[in-house]
Amino acid sequence: MDIPRIPLGSWIEGGLTWLTSEYSVVTRGISRFTQTGINTLNDGLMWLPEWALLAIIALICWKLAGPRLAIGGAAGLALIWNLGLWNPMIETLTLVVIATLVAVIIALPVGIAAALSERLYRVIMPLLDFMQTMPAFVYLIPAIPFFGIGSVSAIFATVIFSMPPAIRFTTLGIRQVPVELIEAADAYGATRSQKLFKVQLPLSLPTVMAGINQTIMLALSMVVIAAMIGADGLGSEVWRAIQRLRPGDGFEAGIAVVILAMLLDRLTQSLRRSSK
Amino acid sequence: MDEQRPVKIKVRGLSKVFGKQPKRALELRDQGLKRPDILEKTGQTLGLSNISFDVYEGELLVIMGLSGSGKSTLIRCLNRLIDTTEGEIIIDGENIPTLGEKALLECRRRHFSMVFQNFALFPHRTVQQNAEFGLEIRGIDKTERQKIAHTALKQVGLEGWEDAYPNQLSGGMQQRVGLARALANDSSVLLMDEAFSALDPLIRKDMQQELLQLQTKMQKTTVFITHDLDEALNIGDRIVLLKDGEVVQIGTPEEILTQPANDYVRRFIEGVDRARILTAASAMRPLRTTARESDGPRTALHRMREHAIDSIYVTDRDRRLLGLLEADAANAAIQAGTEKITGHLTQDFRKVSPQEPLQNLFAMFSEKSFPIAVVDEEQRLLGVVVKGAVLDELARAGEQ
Numbered sequence: 001m002d003i004p005r006i007p008l009g010s011w012i013e014g015g016l017t018w019l020t021s022e023y024s025v026v027t028r029g030i031s032r033f034t035q036t037g038i039n040t041l042n043d044g045l046m047w048l049p050e051w052a053l054l055a056i057i058a059l060i061c062w063k064l065a066g067p068r069l070a071i072g073g074a075a076g077l078a079l080i081w082n083l084g085l086w087n088p089m090i091e092t093l094t095l096v097v098i099a100t101l102v103a104v105i106i107a108l109p110v111g112i113a114a115a116l117s118e119r120l121y122r123v124i125m126p127l128l129d130f131m132q133t134m135p136a137f138v139y140l141i142p143a144i145p146f147f148g149i150g151s152v153s154a155i156f157a158t159v160i161f162s163m164p165p166a167i168r169f170t171t172l173g174i175r176q177v178p179v180e181l182i183e184a185a186d187a188y189g190a191t192r193s194q195k196l197f198k199v200q201l202p203l204s205l206p207t208v209m210a211g212i213n214q215t216i217m218l219a220l221s222m223v224v225i226a227a228m229i230g231a232d233g234l235g236s237e238v239w240r241a242i243q244r245l246r247p248g249d250g251f252e253a254g255i256a257v258v259i260l261a262m263l264l265d266r267l268t269q270s271l272r273r274s275s276k
Numbered sequence: 277m278d279e280q281r282p283v284k285i286k287v288r289g290l291s292k293v294f295g296k297q298p299k300r301a302l303e304l305r306d307q308g309l310k311r312p313d314i315l316e317k318t319g320q321t322l323g324l325s326n327i328s329f330d331v332y333e334g335e336l337l338v339i340m341g342l343s344g345s346g347k348s349t350l351i352r353c354l355n356r357l358i359d360t361t362e363g364e365i366i367i368d369g370e371n372i373p374t375l376g377e378k379a380l381l382e383c384r385r386r387h388f389s390m391v392f393q394n395f396a397l398f399p400h401r402t403v404q405q406n407a408e409f410g411l412e413i414r415g416i417d418k419t420e421r422q423k424i425a426h427t428a429l430k431q432v433g434l435e436g437w438e439d440a441y442p443n444q445l446s447g448g449m450q451q452r453v454g455l456a457r458a459l460a461n462d463s464s465v466l467l468m469d470e471a472f473s474a475l476d477p478l479i480r481k482d483m484q485q486e487l488l489q490l491q492t493k494m495q496k497t498t499v500f501i502t503h504d505l506d507e508a509l510n511i512g513d514r515i516v517l518l519k520d521g522e523v524v525q526i527g528t529p530e531e532i533l534t535q536p537a538n539d540y541v542r543r544f545i546e547g548v549d550r551a552r553i554l555t556a557a558s559a560m561r562p563l564r565t566t567a568r569e570s571d572g573p574r575t576a577l578h579r580m581r582e583h584a585i586d587s588i589y590v591t592d593r594d595r596r597l598l599g600l601l602e603a604d605a606a607n608a609a610i611q612a613g614t615e616k617i618t619g620h621l622t623q624d625f626r627k628v629s630p631q632e633p634l635q636n637l638f639a640m641f642s643e644k645s646f647p648i649a650v651v652d653e654e655q656r657l658l659g660v661v662v663k664g665a666v667l668d669e670l671a672r673a674g675e676q
Contacts, residue, residue, distance in 0.1 A: 183357055184396040188410040188461065189385035198412070202400045 020145045031147045034098070038151050042094045050081050057263075065270035069263075076259035085234065085256045092233035092260065095151060095223040099158035100216050107163050107215070108208070111170025112196070121171065128164040136161050136222055140229045154226030162218035169211025173204025209272035216264050224257055234260070284465065284497045285331040285354065290363030292349055292521075295320030298361045311520050323349045324521045327363070331465070334495040336487075338512030340502055346521040347501045351469050354499065355388040356380060367465070385414050389458035393470035395450045397442040403429065403453050404438035410461030421460075428460035429453075431490065448479040459490075466498040473502065484511050505544060509533070517541060556637055557630035559666050560650045560659040566591050569598055573609035573617050576601055587646060589657060590621055597649060597657045600625045627651050630658060637666055 020027065045053060054077045062070035080089050114124045139160050143153035177200050185195045227235030234253050241250030293301045301320035304313070311322045324346045331337050341347045352358040354365060356372055365372040367387055375383055389410060397406050407428055411421035429435060432452040442450055451471060458466055472480045488511055491498065502508050508515050509529040517524045517532065525537035536542040565583050567576040567590045580588050586603045599621030609620045626640045627649040637648055647660035 178396075180392055180394055180396040181398060184390065184392060184398075184409075185413075186357055187355055187384060187388060187390040187467075188413050189381045189383075189388075190413045191381060194413055198409075199398060203398075 016142050016145065027146045031152045034147075034152045034155055035150075037098055038094055038155070041098065042091060045090045045094065046087065050086055054078065054081070061263075061267065064274070065266060069266050069270070073263050073266075076263060080256045080259060083252050083256065085237065085253060088232065088234045088237050088253070089256055089260060092220070092223055092235065092257070095154055095158065095226070095231060095233060096216065096219045096260075096264070099155045099162060099219045099223065100212070102155065103159045103163040103215050103219065104166055104212055106159070107166035107211070108170055111167040111208075111211075112174060112201075114167065115171040115174035115200075116192075116196075124167065124171075128167060131160055132164045136225055137228070140226065144229055149230040151231050153229050154223060154231030157226060157229075158219050158222040161222045162215045165214035165218065166208075166211040169214070170204065170208050173207030173211075174200045176207065177203045206272055209268065213265065213268040213272060216268055217261065220257070220261050220264065281335075282333040283330045284333045284367065285499075286364070286366040287330070287354075288328050288364045288366075290327040290350075290353060290365060291325050291361050292323040292346075292353060292358065293320050293361045294323050302362065322521055324353070327518075327521075327523055329516050329523065329526055331497060331499060332514075334497055335513040336491055336498045336500060336511060338500045338502060338508040338515045339518060340505060340508040340512075340515055341518035342503055344520070345503075345518040347503070347518050348469060349521075350518070351467055351499060351501050354465075354467060355384050355390065385410070385461075385463070387464050388467055389461040389463040389465070390467040390469065391451070391454045391458050391471040393473055395442070395447075395454045395474070397450055397453055397457075399442055401441075402438065403434060403440050403442065403445070403456075406442065406453050407456040407460050409457055410463075414461075424462070425456070425460045428456040431459060432456045432486070447475050448483065451475060451483065455487075464497060466496050468498060468500040470501050470503070472507065473504065480507070487511060517544075554634040555630060556628050556632040556634065556648070556650050556661055559634060559637070559661050560630065561662065561665060562659050563589065563657065566595075566657065567601060567617065568593070569618055571617060572615050573601075573606045573620070576617055577603065577606040577610070580606070589649060589660070590617065591657050594654075595657055596655045597627065597651050599623055600646065600649075625649060628661075629653075634666055637661055 048056075054074060057077060058070045058074040061073045080086060110124065114121045136157070139157035140153065143156045147153040147156055181199055181203070182195065185199045190198065223231060223233060224235035224238065227233065227239040230236075234257050237253035238250055238257075241247070241253060291302060291305075295301065295318070297318060297320055300318050301314050301322055304317060305322060305325055309317070311325075314320060314322050327350065329337075339347050339350060349358055353360050354372070356375070360373045363373070367383070370379070370383060372380070372383060398409065401409070404422070404425055407425035408421045411424060416424070426438070429438060432455050434449065434452050434456060437445070437449070442453060445453065451474075454471070472483045475483060484507060490496075491511075500508075500511065509532075512529055514526065514528050515532055516526050517537075519540055525532060525541050527535070532541065533545055536545060565579045565585075565588065567579060567588045569590060569592050571590075576588055576590075580586060580603055588601050590598045590601050592598055598618065600623070601617055601621055605620040605622065606617065609617060614620070625646045625648070628637065628640075628651075630650055630652070640648060647662045649660055650658045652658055
């Protein structure tokens with residue numbers, strides 16, 4: 001028996017090639033736009049002296065989460081500065097911030113739509129499973145023909161990888177609004193949009209924030225992996241350490257990633273608590 | 277019943293089938309099949325079947341039934357939170373089941389305010405903002421709606437709680453917010469879905485009383501759902517009794533109690549504490565003697581002695597009650613040399629209307645030993661109720 005192998009891979013490649021050539025104007029536009037965004041944010045953050053940015057971040061932590069996070073955050077950032085990883089850290093932070101922004105801007109309307117339409121919900125959920133379980137590295141490969149080597153590709157792959165929780169949690173948050181509250185809004189003659197903006201969205205805010213928190217964490221992990229396709233930042237420090245077999249350097253950069261992750265996590269968690 | 281009363285909502289032949297083949301279920305219903313058979317044959321649940329009744333302008337209509345009787349479905353059909361399968365619901369000439377989307381919103385805003393069993397307050401809004409909700413939805417401007425909501429909160433006794441959040445309030449207070457939200461909206465009909473069922477018994481009684489007081493003031497057309505017959509008898513002007521999605525009986529509390537339509541209703545009312553619906557009129561006795569305002573103290577005292585009583589009610593020529601003369605006061609008047617008794621009367625006694633529930637009278641006796649005076653709206657003295665008569669009447673009700 002000789003069953004021919006299904007050429008799934010070459011179909012996908014064909015599709016991707018077609019997309020790249022057909023939509024190169026679009027992809028180049030996106031690429032230029034995103035690159036400008038990255039550069040602006042990066043230059044802005046680097047223009048500030050290290051101590052000033054550190055103080056600003058500590059102040060934000062204080063305001064949002066109290067003195068403990070402010071002290072811990074300041075100490076962590078000081079360590080990164082001391083290890084000479086300040087600039088890579090800023091580059092990583094920039095990528096995370098921009099990728100998260102793009103992801104959230106796409107995820108919120110999609111999540112809302114999926115919550116309100118049962119049909120869309122059934123289409124979107126398996127798609128999200130696909131996006132989340134596909135090994136993250138795989139997204140890096142088509143990103144290159146689309147956007148070339150570098151940060152824009154990293155953002156593209158990161159957005160796809162990190163968006164699902166924001167969509168999922170938005171949908172979940174809206175669907176979790178108690179039926180009786182929806183009924184109350186209906187009973188008083190609320191239109192769909194009044195119901196959405198006065199009842200469903202405000203009540204799902206804590207859950208949406210939990211989703212955004214997850215998105216940020218996933219974005220951070222993906223941005224580090226994206227060093228493999230030439231994204232700057234802490235990931236590329238790790239990558240270099242691997243190639244030169246220098247575990248000390250690797251761990252230093254790794255610890256910087258951990259500090260950044262904890263700082264972002266605690267900050268968004270406290271945002272979530274205050275939205276409750 | 278009184279055919280002349282203006283009808284606010286007219287419900288005719290209303291049915292609701294839950295499932296995808298409502299037509300088939302209704303056909304079987306028309307062939308005389310009952311709910312369980314229809315469910316077995318078609319998988320369709322016959323929620324409501326051929327319901328017809330009127331809600332009169334200004335009345336408090338109670339829809340009463342056990343769980344599964346379809347009462348919650350019915351109230352939700354009225355403002356179409358649930359779509360109906362067949363039948364008419366006509367309010368001010370509009371047939372609700374056939375309204376378009378926009379007209380339906382308009383109809384809900386103008387006609388219906390709803391109070392829910394589990395309060396359904398918005399947890400992210402303050403008490404004030406909750407009370408404003410209906411007005412906000414209708415686009416009333418901010419200062420105006422704040423004023424109206426404030427008045428509504430005052431009406432339900434929540435002044436000073438405007439900035440609290442619902443989770444800071446007790447259950448009873450939360451439902452007051454729910455009530456204020458409905459009152460502020462000033463719609464023409466108030467829908468109350470088991471509004472007091474989640475409250476503990478004492479608070480529930482208070483809320484019922486308050487609702488009745490509000491009702492006498494405002495005369496708002498109200499449809500009140502409950503599974504509790506006591507509650508239904510206590511607050512309802514009329515009661516629609518539902519069983520398995522069908523109307524069993526419609527009538528005033530007295531009619532339901534005294535002329536139950538069938539065995540189901542009879543079994544249902546067996547458990548009712550009859551004292552609740554027996555009134556002062558039933559235990560009232562005619563007066564053996566009274567004094568006139570023109571009588572002197574000696575005459576009054578003489579009458580008391582003659583009937584072996586130590587106080588006497590004094591009326592004017594039209595039998596309007598002026599007060600009570602005690603024997604001691606009459607003696608004092610004689611000693612002071614006054615010819616008139618009007619200056620020696622006391623108002624320190626209880627008077628009630630003939631409709632006063634007997635059980636309320638019972639509590640009054642513990643304070644005073646005077647017979648309770650029963651007067652009509654013009655203050656004319658109709659009779660008195662003595663303690664023994666109340667006990668007697670209660671005992672007889674218990675035997676029945």
